[in-house]
Amino acid sequence: MKTLVGCATDTAEMMIEAIVNVGILGCGAMGRELALAADSDRIPNARVVALFDIDEKAVAGLSADLSNPPTGYSDIDAFVAHPGLGLVVECASQAAARAHAAKILRTGAALILMSSGALTDPDVYEEMSDAARSSGGKVIVPSGAIGGIDAIRAVKHLLETVTLTTTKPPLALSGAPGFAEWEDREITEATVIFDGPASEAVRLFPANVNVGATLSLAGIGPTQTMVTVIADPDAPGNVHQIEASGSFGKFKFEFINEPHPANPKTSYLAPLAAIEALRTYCDTGPRIGS
Numbered sequence: 001m002k003t004l005v006g007c008a009t010d011t012a013e014m015m016i017e018a019i020v021n022v023g024i025l026g027c028g029a030m031g032r033e034l035a036l037a038a039d040s041d042r043i044p045n046a047r048v049v050a051l052f053d054i055d056e057k058a059v060a061g062l063s064a065d066l067s068n069p070p071t072g073y074s075d076i077d078a079f080v081a082h083p084g085l086g087l088v089v090e091c092a093s094q095a096a097a098r099a100h101a102a103k104i105l106r107t108g109a110a111l112i113l114m115s116s117g118a119l120t121d122p123d124v125y126e127e128m129s130d131a132a133r134s135s136g137g138k139v140i141v142p143s144g145a146i147g148g149i150d151a152i153r154a155v156k157h158l159l160e161t162v163t164l165t166t167t168k169p170p171l172a173l174s175g176a177p178g179f180a181e182w183e184d185r186e187i188t189e190a191t192v193i194f195d196g197p198a199s200e201a202v203r204l205f206p207a208n209v210n211v212g213a214t215l216s217l218a219g220i221g222p223t224q225t226m227v228t229v230i231a232d233p234d235a236p237g238n239v240h241q242i243e244a245s246g247s248f249g250k251f252k253f254e255f256i257n258e259p260h261p262a263n264p265k266t267s268y269l270a271p272l273a274a275i276e277a278l279r280t281y282c283d284t285g286p287r288i289g290s
């Protein structure tokens, strides 16, 4: 017999596995990768049924590239009310996450949140947690452009220091409020642009250091996790170095990520991590790693 998640109808009658009806909030670089993965057999138990973006062309363009065209929405309330929506992947912006996450969760749908910086605001964290608690919805924050989050979570209560050093080519930092005074200056060598707590880094580099938010939320929190942002014209990619220490020992992780071809601010690993999070949510087999 089938198990229905998110009320898939018609053809699901004959299916044994659950089908999760997925909505994509944000049809940019990451939303596109995710939707294409769910549209293919990479995530067999997911079906993209709804798209939303403030850019209607992004919705139409992505919809046209999917073999099972979903419903495109330009109104968030209509998107959230899509019949049988089981899970929404937010891959838009911190502002979108702040504005819409609780509303989505109140419907009982699960939420995969990529703009994790939004959760470093205690009010937003509380609002999302309350909404999820009241409806049974779940918030999932994928590890995104880094790894090691499972280990950080496991030693959370023993952590003493956690640092993140993010090095990107200047182009990848362009547009960030924290980069404003550097926009018209030539950067010819590795230059420290920011050094401070993750809570501040997330505000100044909203599209660049979601990894700092994710790392801090998994560990000792946004005010104690220290972030350094470096602009380096010779950076081999979007590089994230993490060091953590405590009575458990020491961790060092380094990620040298290729930028996503459609958005140099986003590392290619980030959509891959989102796809894996969605696949895991939809899969009924053993889950490897915490």
Ligand SMILES: NC(=O)c1ccc[n+]([C@@H]2O[C@H](COP(=O)([O-])OP(=O)(O)OC[C@H]3O[C@@H](n4cnc5c(N)ncnc54)[C@H](O)[C@@H]3O)[C@@H](O)[C@H]2O)c1
Pocket (backbone or CB within 6 Å): 025, 026, 027, 028, 029, 030, 031, 052, 053, 054, 055, 058, 090, 091, 092, 093, 094, 095, 096, 114, 115, 116, 142, 143, 144, 145, 146, 206, 207, 208, 210, 211, 214, 262, 263, 265, 266, 267, 270
């Ligand atoms: N967690 C991580 O490790 C990680 C890594 C990379 C990127 N990100 C974040 O994921 C998000 C998506 O990244 P991307 O590379 O796909 O970005 P992108 O700029 O390529 O696409 C974002 C899309 O969202 C849309 N959008 C923006 N604000 C919106 C709103 N308020 N409502 C509806 N649609 C809106 C835009 O029109 C655009 O089509 C960004 O917030 C980015 O910072 C997280």
